[in-house]
Every structure is written in C-alpha cells, then in structure tokens.
Amino acid sequence: MKAAILKSLGQPLAIERIPAPEIGTGEVIVDVIAAPVLSYANEVFSGERRYSMELPIVPGCGAIGRVRASGPDATHLKNGDWVFCDPTVRSRDDALMPDITLQGWSARSEGGLRLQRYFHDGPFAEMIRVPTENAIGIGNIDPEEAARWCALNVMLVPYGGLLAASFEAGETLLVSGATGNFGSACVAVAIAMGARCVIAPGRNERALDDLRRRFGNRVQTVPLSGDEERDRERMRCAAPAPIDCVIDLLPPSAPTTAVRAALMTVRPYGRVVLMGGVGMLGGDGLDLPYPWIMRNDITVRGKWMYPPVAATRMTGLIRSGLLDLGHFDVAAFALDEANEAVAHAAANGGPFRMTVIRP
Structure with missing residues (x-):
C-alpha cells in the first residue's frame, strides 16, 4: 500500500x-x-x-x-x-x-x-x-x-474535558483559548450540550466576531488586553450568571498569566479542566493561589483526550442535529x-x- x-x-x-x-x-x-x-x-x-x-x-x-x-x-x-x-x-x-x-x-x-x-x-x-x-x-x-x-477528531478533545467536568445543560462555561482550533470546537460542542452561555475570550477579534455570528447571544465574546486582572474582571462581567466551569485549551505559546486570568473567573464550588499545551515548551509553571482553591472549594483537574464512549455519544449529537458538521x-x-x-x-x-x- x-x-x-x-x-x-x-x-x-x-x-x-x-x-x-x-x-x-x-x-x-x-x-x-x-x-x-x-x-x-x-x-x-x-x-x-x-x-x-x-x-x-x-x-x-x-x-x-x-x-x-x-x-x-x-x-x-x-x-x-x-x-x-x-x-x-x-x-x-x-x-x-x-x-x-x-x-x-x-x-x-x-x-x-x-x-x-x-x-x-x-x-x-x-x-x-x-x-x-x-x-x-x-x-x-x-x-x-x-x-x-474528520471534525470528530477535533471536537472529541474538548468533549472529553466537558465530560470530565460533568458539564450539564443550563450551565455557564468559559473556554480559555476559544479562538483556536480546539477552543472554537469546544464552543460548538458546549452549545450542542445545552450550555446556557459560553464565554469566549481571545485576542483574534475576527475569530470572536465569527463565533458571535455562528452562535448568537449564547456566546459572549471578550477581547483580551493582556492585563491579567483587567481581563479576569471583563470575563466575569460578560457572563450572565456565575461561571460554573472553565476549560483551558491554550497552545504551548500562551503565557501562564492568560491561563490564570481565565481559570480564576470560576465561581466557588466550580470546576476547572486543563487540556492545553501551556508549559510543554518550558517557561513558568501555573501558579494558582492555594487559599483560593481551598476556601472556594474549587476542583482543578487535568484531562488528556477523552473516554472510549465519547465518540459514540458525539456521533449521537451529530445525528440528532444538535451538532452541525457544516460549521x-x-x-x-x-x-x-x-x-x-x-x-x-x-x-x-x-x-x-x-x-x-x-x-
């Protein structure tokens, strides 16, 4: 062959x-x-x-x-x-x-x-x-x-993170890295799963405009400035309700400050899933405040890929018309x-x- x-x-x-x-x-x-x-x-x-x-x-x-x-x-x-x-x-x-x-x-x-x-x-x-x-x-x-x-291949990765977070219909999600290949797929999957709202931060304003055009008001976009505190507050203010879950899909080139700005928007008792590539090429580690995690009862977990059943369930989302490959x-x-x-x-x-x- x-x-x-x-x-x-x-x-x-x-x-x-x-x-x-x-x-x-x-x-x-x-x-x-x-x-x-x-x-x-x-x-x-x-x-x-x-x-x-x-x-x-x-x-x-x-x-x-x-x-x-x-x-x-x-x-x-x-x-x-x-x-x-x-x-x-x-x-x-x-x-x-x-x-x-x-x-x-x-x-x-x-x-x-x-x-x-x-x-x-x-x-x-x-x-x-x-x-x-x-x-x-x-x-x-x-x-x-x-x-x-073949879009299954891209969408299954963030879907694995959402399953790991026990993400449910009606919840509010923030996608860190929403303007990337995996991040934008995560937005589509979360909408298909019944998200109340997806907060989509990013630097690429053309990509942010495209997400708004595709998904309407269920996606709230936030242009990032690079100032950690300012960006965190803007992400929180964009959400119509407390942010239940944050998933990070940023690439290795992203700074840890961008990851932290997004993760620390999650509400008390919220969940954070790390699936990106930050740190794979060296550089600073992700510094999250111990008291913030402990006193707010935050769940932080890593997730690589997805469980075996994910492809079958995602096929169901596609067959039902909830998830459109036409995107x-x-x-x-x-x-x-x-x-x-x-x-x-x-x-x-x-x-x-x-x-x-x-x-």
Missing part, C-alpha cells in the same frame, strides 16, 4: 509503498478514506513539540474509514462499515492505570512507547490497523462527507500531496478550518 512516512524529524514526509498491515487477534483493518492533518503537525514533524515517537513512522492522528477486515472478537462490525479510527490506544493489561499512546502521533510514558511500538503507524496511508475497540461505528455516510466527519470548511489533499497538506494546515489553522488527506 502507499503511505506517507516520517523518517527523521525536520525532513519532508516520504511517499512510498510499504507492506499492508496484517490483522491480528483483537484488531481491525480499515481502509482510510479521510485523515485530518492537525494545524500543528509541522511542529510535531520538526521536533519542536518534543512528542515521544519512534521513527520511522506513518504519522497522523485519527481517521474516517471503512472496515476491510475484523477478527473473531468483533461481534458488531461488518466489512464495509463506516468507522471513526480513534487514535487513543489504551493498554489492556491494567484497567486502573492503562498506558496510552496516540497511534501515529505520540506516547505518554515508557509504557505508552511500548504500546506505540506495536500500534505504531497512523492513518497517512491507504490502510490502518487498529484495536477492535478503536474502530467505532458512525453509521452510513455519504463518501463525499467523510472528510467533514467546518475542509481542504482536501491526495496522499501524494501529504507535505503540501501539512504546510496548508499550518498556514490555515484556526476556527472551523480543517485540512484532510484522502488516500
């Missing part, structure tokens, strides 16, 4: 033919129809993001495809079924503390690297081999819509154009914009 291969950091992807994956017990082979190219893929492939991956590797993170073959442990999947290939692969030998790798993308801990050595290659290829539980049925779709269904504009590239796709994704990232490879 044909694949795009990252052989060394800082070098272009090599488009070559490699052996097709062979199915094993507890696995599914999927024909890749569309694979998203994340806006920061160039930073991963250059080594700037310092992700743990062993080269050479067929990269990518998640895909939409059709089942080619499944093993005897698959009791529902049939050949030809449309599936989302969930990149979040968990080890099966420790239910309490499973190791995790993002197939074709990065690993967490030494155990995650060991897992990556087996579930190694990602979806920048004509076929991918995934664990059975990672081939998640999405029902019949128009093949022309496969690229747009996303898609630029599609052939597999032979993988390097062009990576460059395009870097130059055209931002709210509701996707770059997709169609093998």
Whole structure:
C-alpha cells in the first residue's frame, strides 16, 4: 500500500509503498478514506513539540474509514462499515492505570512507547490497523462527507474535558483559548450540550466576531488586553450568571498569566479542566493561589483526550442535529500531496478550518 512516512524529524514526509498491515487477534483493518492533518503537525514533524515517537513512522492522528477486515472478537462490525479510527490506544493489561499512546502521533510514558511500538503507524496511508475497540461505528455516510466527519477528531478533545467536568445543560462555561482550533470546537460542542452561555475570550477579534455570528447571544465574546486582572474582571462581567466551569485549551505559546486570568473567573464550588499545551515548551509553571482553591472549594483537574464512549455519544449529537458538521470548511489533499497538506494546515489553522488527506 502507499503511505506517507516520517523518517527523521525536520525532513519532508516520504511517499512510498510499504507492506499492508496484517490483522491480528483483537484488531481491525480499515481502509482510510479521510485523515485530518492537525494545524500543528509541522511542529510535531520538526521536533519542536518534543512528542515521544519512534521513527520511522506513518504519522497522523485519527481517521474516517471503512472496515476491510475484523477478527473473531468483533461481534458488531461488518466489512464495509463506516468507522471513526480513534487514535487513543489504551493498554489492556491494567484497567486502573492503562498506558496510552496516540497511534501515529505520540506516547505518554515508557509504557505508552511500548504500546506505540506495536500500534505504531497512523492513518497517512491507504490502510490502518487498529484495536477492535478503536474502530467505532458512525453509521452510513455519504463518501463525499467523510472528510467533514474528520471534525470528530477535533471536537472529541474538548468533549472529553466537558465530560470530565460533568458539564450539564443550563450551565455557564468559559473556554480559555476559544479562538483556536480546539477552543472554537469546544464552543460548538458546549452549545450542542445545552450550555446556557459560553464565554469566549481571545485576542483574534475576527475569530470572536465569527463565533458571535455562528452562535448568537449564547456566546459572549471578550477581547483580551493582556492585563491579567483587567481581563479576569471583563470575563466575569460578560457572563450572565456565575461561571460554573472553565476549560483551558491554550497552545504551548500562551503565557501562564492568560491561563490564570481565565481559570480564576470560576465561581466557588466550580470546576476547572486543563487540556492545553501551556508549559510543554518550558517557561513558568501555573501558579494558582492555594487559599483560593481551598476556601472556594474549587476542583482543578487535568484531562488528556477523552473516554472510549465519547465518540459514540458525539456521533449521537451529530445525528440528532444538535451538532452541525457544516460549521467546518475542509481542504482536501491526495496522499501524494501529504507535505503540501501539512504546510496548508499550518498556514490555515484556526476556527472551523480543517485540512484532510484522502488516500
């Protein structure tokens, strides 16, 4: 089969033919129809993001495809079924503390690297081999819509944070990093989940205007000045009710002061979820006042990715019409154009914009 291969950091992807994956017990082979190219893929492939991956590797993170073959442990999947290939692969030998790798993308801990050595290659290829539980049925779709269904990959990340926060309909949410790729997706998901209001701070006023246009008064935007105290007060004042939950999705380049300004808007007994990249490239740590957390009974937790059931639930939100994939504009590239796709994704990232490879 044909694949795009990252052989060394800082070098272009090599488009070559490699052996097709062979199915094993507890696995599914999927024909890749569309694979998203994340806006920061160039930073991963250059080594700037310092992700743990062993080269050479067929990269990518998640895909939409059709089942080619499944093993005897698959009791529902049939050949030809449309599936989302969930990149979040968990080890099966420790239910309490499973190791995790993002197939074709990065690993967490030494155990995650060991897992990556087996579930190694990602979806920048004509076929991918995934664990059975990672081939998640999405029902019949128009093949022309496969690229747009790649939006699952972006929306599932903030959805995982909202599930971790036990976010409920009628609550008020603040999205720190709302004008970014994941942040804007979080706004859309929270609205679909029944948020009373989403507070969307950011520096990109064009992106803020776009959020207002798409979602109306249920989104209250706040242009940021960079002054921590002033920005915090403006975010609080924009909310029609106390802020129940704050989710941070800021990138590694953001300062910790911007994170803290947003997090400390949450009401007493509120919840804070950290999902962004701040600190991954070094710099100051996040300094939150101990007395504020303790005396206000604030819950602060980190969340990486999302639970296994999330893709099925999100598919339900889409099928119900609550979550509209039509928000996303898609630029599609052939597999032979993988390097062009990576460059395009870097130059055209931002709210509701996707770059997709169609093998």
